Amino acid sequence: MIEQKVVTPEQLFFEAEREEQFITGSEAIREAIKSANVDMAISYPITPQSESMHLVGDIFAEGYIKEYFRGENEFAVMSSVAGAAMAGVRVFTATGGPGTLRAFEMFPTWSGSRLPIVCAFMTRGINSPLTIQPDTLEMAYMLDTGMLMLHAENGQDLYDMVLKAFVIAEKPDVHVPVGVFADGFFVTHTRDKVNIAPADMKLPSYNPNCAPVPAMDMETVPFRQMRDPFVMKSNFISYAAHASWQQEILAAAERARKYIDSLLGGLIEVENEDADILIIASGTAVSQSREAIQQAKSEGLSVGLVKIKSLRPFPTEQIRRLAAKAKAVIIPEFNRVGWLCREVKTAVDDTTKVVGAPRVFGGMTMPPQLIVDEIRRCANE
Amino acid sequence: MSKKTSIRMSGLGGQGVVTAAHILGNAAFKDGLVSTVNPFFGAEKRLAPAESYVRIDTQSIYERGEVLFPNVIMIFHPHVITMGKCYTMPFFDGLQENGIIIANSEEVPQLGDDDLAKLARLNAKLYYFSATQVALDVGGTELASNMAMLGALLGVKPLVSSKSMKEALMERFGGGRFVASGTTAALDDELKGKYEKISELIEQNMEVMEAAGSAVKEFVI
Numbered sequence: 001m002i003e004q005k006v007v008t009p010e011q012l013f014f015e016a017e018r019e020e021q022f023i024t025g026s027e028a029i030r031e032a033i034k035s036a037n038v039d040m041a042i043s044y045p046i047t048p049q050s051e052s053m054h055l056v057g058d059i060f061a062e063g064y065i066k067e068y069f070r071g072e073n074e075f076a077v078m079s080s081v082a083g084a085a086m087a088g089v090r091v092f093t094a095t096g097g098p099g100t101l102r103a104f105e106m107f108p109t110w111s112g113s114r115l116p117i118v119c120a121f122m123t124r125g126i127n128s129p130l131t132i133q134p135d136t137l138e139m140a141y142m143l144d145t146g147m148l149m150l151h152a153e154n155g156q157d158l159y160d161m162v163l164k165a166f167v168i169a170e171k172p173d174v175h176v177p178v179g180v181f182a183d184g185f186f187v188t189h190t191r192d193k194v195n196i197a198p199a200d201m202k203l204p205s206y207n208p209n210c211a212p213v214p215a216m217d218m219e220t221v222p223f224r225q226m227r228d229p230f231v232m233k234s235n236f237i238s239y240a241a242h243a244s245w246q247q248e249i250l251a252a253a254e255r256a257r258k259y260i261d262s263l264l265g266g267l268i269e270v271e272n273e274d275a276d277i278l279i280i281a282s283g284t285a286v287s288q289s290r291e292a293i294q295q296a297k298s299e300g301l302s303v304g305l306v307k308i309k310s311l312r313p314f315p316t317e318q319i320r321r322l323a324a325k326a327k328a329v330i331i332p333e334f335n336r337v338g339w340l341c342r343e344v345k346t347a348v349d350d351t352t353k354v355v356g357a358p359r360v361f362g363g364m365t366m367p368p369q370l371i372v373d374e375i376r377r378c379a380n381e
Numbered sequence: 382m383s384k385k386t387s388i389r390m391s392g393l394g395g396q397g398v399v400t401a402a403h404i405l406g407n408a409a410f411k412d413g414l415v416s417t418v419n420p421f422f423g424a425e426k427r428l429a430p431a432e433s434y435v436r437i438d439t440q441s442i443y444e445r446g447e448v449l450f451p452n453v454i455m456i457f458h459p460h461v462i463t464m465g466k467c468y469t470m471p472f473f474d475g476l477q478e479n480g481i482i483i484a485n486s487e488e489v490p491q492l493g494d495d496d497l498a499k500l501a502r503l504n505a506k507l508y509y510f511s512a513t514q515v516a517l518d519v520g521g522t523e524l525a526s527n528m529a530m531l532g533a534l535l536g537v538k539p540l541v542s543s544k545s546m547k548e549a550l551m552e553r554f555g556g557g558r559f560v561a562s563g564t565t566a567a568l569d570d571e572l573k574g575k576y577e578k579i580s581e582l583i584e585q586n587m588e589v590m591e592a593a594g595s596a597v598k599e600f601v602i
Binding site: 186 | 407416443444446449
């Protein structure tokens with residue numbers, strides 16, 4: 001193994017001197033995992049994720065990770081990752097698009113088993129027709145798995161979120177899996193400046209003794225339920241246990257808010273919040289919005305921006321408060337269904353001011369001009 | 382005021398469109414400019430359409446994905462024009478006023494009267510030359526065609542310094558840090574096999590770039 005100095009998360013995230021590198025999102029994953037003190041990583045290729053886990057394989061060869069192998073498909077990978085986490089080691093994997101759906105049964109299983117797995121999702125379109133291009137549709141399916149969900153805008157976010165995800169996931173009062181989402185190609189294949197902490201520093205190792213549930217043991221509750229599941233009893237206690245267990249997972253996600261606040265600086269980032277028109281977005285739709293806001297400014301239009309970094313837990317209260325002051329709320333999205341628009345509509349008091357547009361999908365780029373069109377329309381109403 | 386230059390490179394899989402963008406963007410980064418680079422392609426295979434995009438500015442660049450409104454369009458193969466092997470139709474869709482087109486083509490690129498009229502209205506400049514021939518004559522391999530295209534670009538519009546260009550080339554081919562996909566790695570190996578030493582590869586490619594800069598011809602629209 002490579003010699004690295006164990007430092008506190010705060011030292012690694014906030015104090016260590018960083019080096020500016022011109023790298024892709026996939027390379028940002030490699031750099032994050034170098035410092036994440038990961039015990040085990042399991043991979044299965046799918047564009048646009050393949051390079052990320054390929055690069056993680058390279059650093060396994062260099063001695064940054066104890067164990068690495070390729071699974072037989074995404075479902076097998078996510079199951080193997082669950083096994084490793086149950087046994088008490090820190091694991092990492094990544095997938096995207098159809099791979100996410102192929103593995104889907106495992107995501108609520110991870111949450112239900114209170115496994116602090118970190119998985120990166122490099123989003124792409126879902127079949128059919130077949131596409132490898134960016135589209136955030138898969139995130140709609142992930143919203144109710146019990147996993148925490150962070151959405152990266154760029155390579156810098158991806159690097160920081162992956163590292164911080166381990167710390168958040170492993171807090172004893174949280175201890176649920178975290179998905180870090182990045183838009184395929186727009187982040188994974190885009191070369192940009194990313195500030196990286198020194199690779200000779202790493203996070204403290206995972207301490208499975210701090211888990212709220214014991215490492216898997218067939219004789220100890222609750223994991224005895226694997227051998228002796230609630231369903232076999234089919235009595236009142238078993239149903240009540242199941243119901244309260246699910247509530248506890250939602251409560252765990254709620255308890256993550258304070259850690260997201262302290263480590264990521266909040267679930268949202270807001271610019272110019274007093275503007276009449278507000279754009280609410282996540283991922284690279286935020287970047288396109290920044291460009292649109294600059295153009296609108298040159299036309300004398302003042303527009304605010306809310307970047308959502310955490311989708312689970314969702315910043316419900318903040319969104320409700322911000323939207324209350326605005327005349328119109330524009331939600332640009334890289335998917336057909338408009339899942340972020342739905343989320344925002346459940347949070348705000350007056351849904352009539354929410355504009356679910358523009359939506360660009362199937363792998364196309366969102367021209368900032370389309371967002372400017374919506375801004376002009378709202379300004380003229 | 383933003384001085385952003387947006388470049389769209391359209392070519393065919395295997396021609397080095399992605400590599401050219403990477404080297405140009407990295408050179409801009411080394412010159413202290415702000416740059417983002419990203420490729421777009423479908424299933425990775427030779428001769429399939431492949432595009433890459435380079436944005437260079439003196440201030441932060443937020444916009445992601447395809448360059449929809451380019452200042453410069455680089456056409457690596459005539460099929461981009463004649464067979465629609467690109468992600469926009471026509472290939473110069475979105476070209477900005479006073480925009481530049483550089484085509485790897487022995488002949489004047491085949492453009493209809495309508496297209497020429499549109500380009501004239503944009504006050505566009507059209508340059509062409511056989512990048513492939515320059516690569517063969519000077520570099521000894523057509524695999525250097527993408528370097529010839531970069532040379533032509535710098536001949537027409539000196540966006541980055543030749544010193545940074547050389548450093549970026551060195552980093553791409555000289556070090557062990559670059560990870561390429563299987564097909565790109567195979568082409569890298571073939572390219573490296575053409576030269577005795579990496580230093581020779583770098584020098585020859587720099588010469589290809591220089592020769593291309595003076596080989597490019599303007600077609601007056």
